[in-house]
Amino acid sequence: MNRIRTRFAPSPTGYMHIGNLRTALYAYLIAKKDDGDFILRVEDTDQGRLVEGAVDIIFDTLKKCGLEHDEGPDVGGNYGPYVQSERMKSGIYAKYAHMLVDMGKAHICFCKEEDLEKQREEAGDSFYFVDPCKLLSKQEVEERINKGESYTIRLNVEPEGTTSFTDEVYGTITVENKTLDEMVLLKSDGFPTYNFANVIDDHLMEITDVVRGNEYLSSTPKYNLIYEAFGWDIPRYIHCPPVMKDEHQKLSKRNGDASFQDLLVKGYLPEAILNYIALLGWAPSEDREVYSLKELCQAFDVKRIGTTGAIFDIDKLTWMNGVYLRNMDIDKYYQLVKPYITETLGDNLDYKLIANAIHDRINTLSEIKDMILFFNKTDEYDSSIYNNKKAKTDPELAKIILPEVRNCLASLDVWNNDTIFTALAEKAQQLSYKNITMMYPMQVALSGRSVAPGGATAIAEILGKKETLSRLDAAISRL
RNA sequence: GGCCUGUUGGUGAAACGGUUAACACAUCGCCCUCUCAAGGCGACAUUCAUGGGUUCAAAUCCCAUACAGGUCACCA
Numbered sequence: 001m002n003r004i005r006t007r008f009a010p011s012p013t014g015y016m017h018i019g020n021l022r023t024a025l026y027a028y029l030i031a032k033k034d035d036g037d038f039i040l041r042v043e044d045t046d047q048g049r050l051v052e053g054a055v056d057i058i059f060d061t062l063k064k065c066g067l068e069h070d071e072g073p074d075v076g077g078n079y080g081p082y083v084q085s086e087r088m089k090s091g092i093y094a095k096y097a098h099m100l101v102d103m104g105k106a107h108i109c110f111c112k113e114e115d116l117e118k119q120r121e122e123a124g125d126s127f128y129f130v131d132p133c134k135l136l137s138k139q140e141v142e143e144r145i146n147k148g149e150s151y152t153i154r155l156n157v158e159p160e161g162t163t164s165f166t167d168e169v170y171g172t173i174t175v176e177n178k179t180l181d182e183m184v185l186l187k188s189d190g191f192p193t194y195n196f197a198n199v200i201d202d203h204l205m206e207i208t209d210v211v212r213g214n215e216y217l218s219s220t221p222k223y224n225l226i227y228e229a230f231g232w233d234i235p236r237y238i239h240c241p242p243v244m245k246d247e248h249q250k251l252s253k254r255n256g257d258a259s260f261q262d263l264l265v266k267g268y269l270p271e272a273i274l275n276y277i278a279l280l281g282w283a284p285s286e287d288r289e290v291y292s293l294k295e296l297c298q299a300f301d302v303k304r305i306g307t308t309g310a311i312f313d314i315d316k317l318t319w320m321n322g323v324y325l326r327n328m329d330i331d332k333y334y335q336l337v338k339p340y341i342t343e344t345l346g347d348n349l350d351y352k353l354i355a356n357a358i359h360d361r362i363n364t365l366s367e368i369k370d371m372i373l374f375f376n377k378t379d380e381y382d383s384s385i386y387n388n389k390k391a392k393t394d395p396e397l398a399k400i401i402l403p404e405v406r407n408c409l410a411s412l413d414v415w416n417n418d419t420i421f422t423a424l425a426e427k428a429q430q431l432s433y434k435n436i437t438m439m440y441p442m443q444v445a446l447s448g449r450s451v452a453p454g455g456a457t458a459i460a461e462i463l464g465k466k467e468t469l470s471r472l473d474a475a476i477s478r479l
Numbered sequence: 480g481g482c483c484u485g486u487u488g489g490u491g492a493a494a495c496g497g498u499u500a501a502c503a504c505a506u507c508g509c510c511c512u513c514u515c516a517a518g519g520c521g522a523c524a525u526u527c528a529u530g531g532g533u534u535c536a537a538a539u540c541c542c543a544u545a546c547a548g549g550u551c552a553c554c555a
Contacts, residue, residue, distance in 0.1 A: 011555050046554055113553055120552090127551090152553055170484065179482050179551075187553040194555045218483050218550040241485085241548095248547075276491095279503090283492055287502050306492080309548070313490050316504040326517075360517040388514075421513075439513035451515045458513090 004036030006209045008062070008069075009198065011043045012054030016061045017259045018312055019213070019243035019251045022277040026240055027211035028067045029278075029300040039205060040069040040081040043198065045088070045191045055081070061260045064270045066293050082205070084197050093192035096200050096230075097153045097185045105229035106185060108141050109133040109154045113188075131182055153186040155225060163221040167237045169305045170214070175221050183222055195219065199226045207235055214239040238302055241281045242309040251312055258312055267365030272321040280310040290323055322363035333359070340368040345375050353462045357454030371453055375462065378471060379448030383479060388450070391440035398441040399479045404431065405442045406472040415465045420457040445475030 008024040010016070031038040040062065042055055059081065062068065072079035073086075087093075100106035110133050120127045131154060133141075145151065157180050164174035185196040192200070202210060217239050227234045242250045251257045263273055271292065278296055279289060282305045291299060325333065334355050341351045358371055373379075386398040393401070408427045412419060428438045443449075443456035446468060452459060460468045 009555095013555075043555065049554070109553095111553095116552085154553095173483065175482065181551075184553045189553075191553085193553070198555090213549095214484075215549055216555095239484095244548090250548085279491065281491090285493095287493085289491090289503055308485055310492090311490060313504070316491065319504055322517090358516095361515070390512095391514075424513085434513095436513055443514055447514095449514085453515070455513045455515090 002206075002208055004031050004034045004209060005039065005205065005207050006031040006036065006211055007039040007041050007202070007205065007207050008067075009041045009043050009201075009212070010058055011046065011049070011194070012051060012058065013049045014051050014054055014253045015057050015259045015261055017251050017253055017257060018263075018273075018277055018280075021061065021065070021260050021273075022243055022280060023211060023213060023240055024062060024067055025065075025274060025278060025296075026238070026282070026300075026305070027209075029297055030209055030211060030238065030302060032297040033300050036208075037070040038067070039071060039207070041201060041205070042081045042083045043194055044083060044085045045194055045197050047085075047189075047191070055083075057261070064264075065260075065274050066270070082201070084192075084201065087201070088191065088197075092204075093197055093200055094186055094190065097192065097196065100155070100185065100226075100229055101153060103229070104156070106153050106155050107131070107134050108136070108145070109152045109184075110136075110144060110149055111152075128178075129181055150188040152184045152188050154182045154184055155222075155229065157182045157225060163224060165220055165224055165234065165237065167217065167220070167239050168302050169239050169241075170217060170307060173217065173220075175218075177221075180222050180225065185226075195223060196226065199223050202235060203227070203230070203232050209236045209238055211238045211240065214241055238305070240305060241307055243277070243280050244309040244311045246311060250309070258314070263317075265366075267367065268317065268321050269324050269365075272324040273317065275324075276317045276320050280312065281306050290320070290327075318363045325362060325365075326360060337365070337368065340365055341372065344369050344372060349375060349462055353458070357458050357462065361453050374447040374449055374452065375459075378446070378474070381444070381448040385444055385450045386441055388440050391434075391436040393437055393440050395479060397437070398444070399476075401433075401438060401441045402445055402472060402476045402479070405438060405445075406469060406476065409460070409465070409472070410469060412465070415461065417457050417461045420460050424457065442472070446471050 006027040008027050010020060010024075028038045030036075040059075042058070044050055044055075069079060069081070072081050073083075074080070097106065101108060109131055111131065116129065119129070133154075134156070136144075157177060159178040161177050162174050163177055163180070164172055166172045183195060184193050186192055201207075220237060220239075224234055245251045245257050253259065260270075260273065264270070274293060275289075275291055275296070278291065278300075282300070284291070284299050285301065285304065286299070328336070334352055337355045337358075338351050341354050345351075345354070354372055354375065358368060361371065362368055383395040383398075386393055386395040388394075404427060405424065408423050409420065412423055424438050424442075425435055428435050439456040443452055443459065446452075446456060446459045446463060454462070463471065
């Protein structure tokens with residue numbers, strides 16, 4: 001069996017959204033599962049739609065995800081992507097297109113785009129293009145070319161019979177040849193069409209498995225006609241179901257839908273994003289959902305790719321991101337979270353203690369800020385938040401409890417979570433309170449919140465004795 | 480409109496002719512607990528778009544219908 005080779009072939013028309021990324025992921029996994037090659041090829045044959053910086057975003061995204069490609073032109077010692085507009089300079093696409101003309105499998109066409117459009121409009125749905133240029137004599141063709149008339153090269157298609165192919169996901173699909181048009185291979189500007197360049201490059205790069213979105217399902221027979229015209233082997237096809245925004249629409253850039261970049265900004269981790277999108281349209285054979293990229297390579301199986309569009313569910317991604325945050329090596333976690341903490345609180349407090357306090361409470365990095373803001377300064381609050389059913393507290397009780405807490409803590413010499421907790425628990429017992437009855441008002445006094453990370457004693461430890469006492473005093477005087 | 484493809488709970492999904500229709504997210508309870516989380520436990524589809532078949536037996540096979548998506552470019 002040949003070495004598996006897959007490719008990701010995006011066109012640089014904007015940023016990378018989750019659906020694109022998932023296609024890249026699948027292509028990568030299919031190659032790596034069998035220790036094959038993954039190639040990145042930028043398809044920029046439409047000069048009109050190029051977007052500045054798009055290639056960089058694609059490149060950067062794949063890199064951040066660890067989806068590194070295995071070959072490409074040398075760029076400062078690294079592999080760059082293959083870029084079709086660059087490859088075109090050697091004239092390969094035109095060469096192959098003319099080769100087909102010489103073989104009698106394609107023909108020169110002088111029809112103007114505007115004329116065709118007009119015809120199409122007039123004929124409506126029943127439009128079937130029969131190219132008059134097919135009847136032109138070789139001599140006439142040469143003359144017109146020499147005269148400088150612009151032309152395209154179109155594939156010859158016999159309208160009889162059917163063409164079928166087998167997709168690894170969707171199975172065998174058969175279409176009637178008369179529904180296939182004589183597509184343009186080489187445009188009048190000398191650029192190849194996407195379809196043509198795609199086939200040529202896939203063949204030249206010895207791509208064995210073509211992985212792409214299922215919007216190409218209906219045009220695949222046309223691609224096969226090109227392979228057949230050349231007498232080339234047809235690759236395995238793996239068409240992926242779409243990633244949807246909702247029941248009706250695919251994820252799109254225009255609606256500001258989830259792009260990889262956006263998700264990073266919102267505090268999601270590349271590993272979690274990758275893991276989550278792998279599950280959008282594919283299901284593992286075992287009862288498990290959390291996979292590293294490496295594990296995904298092992299577990300992935302084309303046979304288990306589904307056929308229906310999957311709606312992108314940010315809630316589940318959020319959950320999974322939390323799983324990654326919680327399971328992460330603790331030192332790595334500290335490093336990751338540190339900038340988010342120091343950005344809002346500065347360097348005065350122990351960031352590790354804060355990181356510990358929020359460890360089980362955050363699902364995304366961007367939640368950190370709001371959660372820890374109160375360490376800077378107590379939130380404004382109404383004394384009604386002293387009412388707590390579970391703690392059986394209210395503002396009146398707080399008025400009694402808080403001074404006790406204050407006095408208890410004021411006499412503490414060693415200041416850490418354990419000593420604080422022990423002292424307060426003893427005090428609570430003395431006064432016949434449940435722990436929570438002491439702790440809850442203290443938490444409110446220290447944070448100004450009914451919900452705060454870490455527990456009252458952890459907050460006190462982080463704030464330090466001085467600040468803790470001062471906040472307690474402030475709270476008491478406010479009651 | 481022609482052609483192609485699809486349709487299991489709010490979401491992702493498993494099942495490959497015989498199960499109480501897994502599992503996960505979300506939601507809702509309960510437990511644990513110094514609040515909230517995290518963690519644990521439990522509830523949540525008498526039903527697999529609908530209608531017909533085939534079969535002892537169908538979410539699984541067949542046929543219609545409905546709905547949805549894709550595609551019919553010198554765009555990718």
